[in-house]
Amino acid sequence: MAERGLLIVLSGPSGVGKGTVREAIFKDPETRFEYSISMTTRKPREGEQDGIDYYFRSREQFEQAIKDGKMLEYAEYVGNYYGTPLDYVEQKLAEGIDIFLEIEIQGAMQVKERMPEGIFIFLTPPDLSELKNRLIGRGTESLEVINERMKTARAEIEMMASYDYAVVNDVVKEAVRKVKGIVETEHLKTERVIHRYQNMLEGF
Amino acid sequence: MAERGLLIVLSGPSGVGKGTVREAIFKDPETRFEYSISMTTRKPREGEQDGIDYYFRSREQFEQAIKDGKMLEYAEYVGNYYGTPLDYVEQKLAEGIDIFLEIEIQGAMQVKERMPEGIFIFLTPPDLSELKNRLIGRGTESLEVINERMKTARAEIEMMASYDYAVVNDVVKEAVRKVKGIVETEHLKTERVIHRYQNMLEGF
Structure with missing residues (x-):
């Protein structure tokens, strides 16, 4: 291990x-x-890719993740959610990264x-x-x-x-x-x- | 301070x-x-200076220092004492060194x-x-x-x-x-x- x-x-x-x-x-x-990729509800900008720049999710999906305790941290700025998905972090740490x-x-x-x-x-x-x-x-x-x-x-x-x-x-x-x-x-x-x-x- | x-x-x-x-x-x-200068009861070798290479002390002086709680640590090797005088260390630490x-x-x-x-x-x-x-x-x-x-x-x-x-x-x-x-x-x-x-x- x-x-x-x-x-x-x-x-x-x-x-x-x-x-x-x-x-x-x-x-x-x-x-x-490794840098942890954030999750957000804001729309992708030109050239931004899901899973590389951000995990782009709907407001409903983000709020569900919060409810399910799947966000390590999150905050709301100018009407959009930004946060760190717990699973990703947990997986990487377990891999020794x-x-x-x-x-x-x-x-x-x-x-x-x-x-x-x-x-x-x-x-x-x-x-x-x-x-x-x-x-x-x-x-x-x-x-x-x-x-x-x-x-x-x-x-x-x-x-x-x-x-x-x-x-x-x-x-x-x-x-x-x-x-x-x-x-x-x-x-x-x-x-x-x-x-x-x-x-x-x-x-x- | x-x-x-x-x-x-x-x-x-x-x-x-x-x-x-x-x-x-x-x-x-x-x-x-800074490197802490040790105290010893062994005789100085050619070129060694008191207060630079070691603090050279007699067996009586060293044992008195032990009794007085003035040695941070010490040990005996091959019939001679070697140790670290507490006062020196304390003084330097207090000076921020x-x-x-x-x-x-x-x-x-x-x-x-x-x-x-x-x-x-x-x-x-x-x-x-x-x-x-x-x-x-x-x-x-x-x-x-x-x-x-x-x-x-x-x-x-x-x-x-x-x-x-x-x-x-x-x-x-x-x-x-x-x-x-x-x-x-x-x-x-x-x-x-x-x-x-x-x-x-x-x-x-």
């Missing part, structure tokens, strides 16, 4: 650059994990509920590491502006606490390297590899 | 090549962690008792990953030889379970890359970085 694959979840605040990091990861021919999801925070928290064994990576905006400067600004900001910034920063940090790792997206190449390093390191955890050795001994 | 450094402990069975991996790590100018220990399994278990927050890396002999082949051999081994091998393999795997990570030492360069990847990834853990952000917010 193959060692179970890892579920890798990349998330973070809107506009942090999750899509850019994901694209860079999958442009790299050395990337060994690492599955990569790049999703919004709301979706990531749904995944964490159902698959807490996943690796949850929070992509941090570069300016969160310059939080102090941003909050103070150049001394010209009103108290209202500073308070608004603090509120946003607090909310972002609170979200971060639910994740395993935090990666700053300052240089995309560095962020990609760190995400891949996390996955490699997770595979070196003793709890993951010891069974392989134990199984070898069992056979005698 | 600086973020606390990590205590990195590289260990594994005798003859696995811990020293070779450690040397390769510290030859790399990009290595950012990662400290690297390359020690025998017995010592690593002492460190784990006193500093369970350390990162414990088990270097695996390459042939442990070819366990089955090694146990079966070429079909010419006696039952006694196979049993002896199984006993050794079992003991090695049991030791592995006390460690956080297992790195196979097949290609030294790869083992070095993996050890450094583990350290980098450990620094990305949310529990380690979130305080930095929270502290920035506290100041307002």
